[in-house]
Amino acid sequence: MAQSRFQILFWSAYSRVYDGLLKLRPYADLVADSVDRLDVTEGAVVVDLGCGTGNCLNAVVAKYKGLPTELIGVDSSPQMLKTASRKLSSDRRIQLFNASLLDWLGDRSPDSVDAAISVNVLYTMQPSDRERFWAGLGAALKRGGSAVVVTTDRPGIGPVAKEHFAEVPLWRAFPPRLVAVLLMNMVIWMFESNSVYDPASLETLVSEAESAGLSVVETQRCYGGSVDGVDVMLVLTRD
Numbered sequence: 327m328a329q330s331r332f333q334i335l336f337w338s339a340y341s342r343v344y345d346g347l348l349k350l351r352p353y354a355d356l357v358a359d360s361v362d363r364l365d366v367t368e369g370a371v372v373v374d375l376g377c378g379t380g381n382c383l384n385a386v387v388a389k390y391k392g393l394p395t396e397l398i399g400v401d402s403s404p405q406m407l408k409t410a411s412r413k414l415s416s417d418r419r420i421q422l423f424n425a426s427l428l429d430w431l432g433d434r435s436p437d438s439v440d441a442a443i444s445v446n447v448l449y450t451m452q453p454s455d456r457e458r459f460w461a462g463l464g465a466a467l468k469r470g471g472s473a474v475v476v477t478t479d480r481p482g483i484g485p486v487a488k489e490h491f492a493e494v495p496l497w498r499a500f501p502p503r504l505v506a507v508l509l510m511n512m513v514i515w516m517f518e519s520n521s522v523y524d525p526a527s528l529e530t531l532v533s534e535a536e537s538a539g540l541s542v543v544e545t546q547r548c549y550g551g552s553v554d555g556v557d558v559m560l561v562l563t564r565d
């Protein structure tokens with residue numbers, strides 16, 4: 327089932343405050359840790375599936391500097407991409423596609439991506455779309471390529487808030503844009519409790535990835551700590 331128009335509109339509305347998340351320490355750490363796990367070599371084609379406002383691509387540029395030759399962001403929300411474009415357009419290697427990432431993966435030539443990252447996107451998909459996601463990723467990734475997929479598998483924000491408060495003084499903890507982000511997250515939880523979004527367990531994700539020909543190099547719980555975190559990270563390759 328493709329994304330509904332309403333869901334695309336939701337992400338476009340969210341884009342107006344989304345980068346308030348950069349003030350949330352666990353989110354900044356999540357982006358940095360995810361990009362750290364990506365193996366980017368010289369000449370690499372790197373794609374961010376569901377790139378949003380471009381924070382992961384921005385971190386790839388900062389970490390790997392001149393190594394990649396192509397940096398591709400795909401997102402179905404034009405407004406998210408507008409912000410990404412403002413952030414990244416000075417880098418001539420950047421290409422942003424306003425498309426369903428499932429269609430983009432389906433159209434991509436096999437073995438044409440060296441490194442793929444997708445952070446907090448997969449939970450928005452129903453099982454049939456996740457199947458298309460893994461099949462598309464398994465086909466597009468080159469042998470020996472690297473992928474990092476992060477997604478939530480449980481509701482709530484308690485562990486994220488706890489980690490944030492541990493590092494940021496209370497009087498600086500909630501700038502207005504971050505409060506707006508928290509309100510948008512309530513809509514996401516509503517989607518989850520109404521099964522519009524369908525977060526899968528880590529075991530299911532591992533099994534789906536392996537069925538698509540990917541090897542799981544490492545998994546870890548994150549975004550709120552390695553024990554209580556609300557996200558799981560899968561570091562993958564294709565043998």
Ligand SMILES: C[S@@+](CC[C@H](N)C(=O)[O-])C[C@H]1O[C@@H](n2cnc3c(N)ncnc32)[C@H](O)[C@@H]1O
Nearest residue numbers: 337376377378401402403406426427445446447
């Ligand atoms: C929570 S945001 C994550 C953005 C970014 N990856 C990050 O970590 O900041 C989810 C993004 O996925 C995009 N998205 C969701 N489903 C998509 C799909 N089927 N195709 C393309 N983009 C999608 C949304 O438009 C939104 O920008």
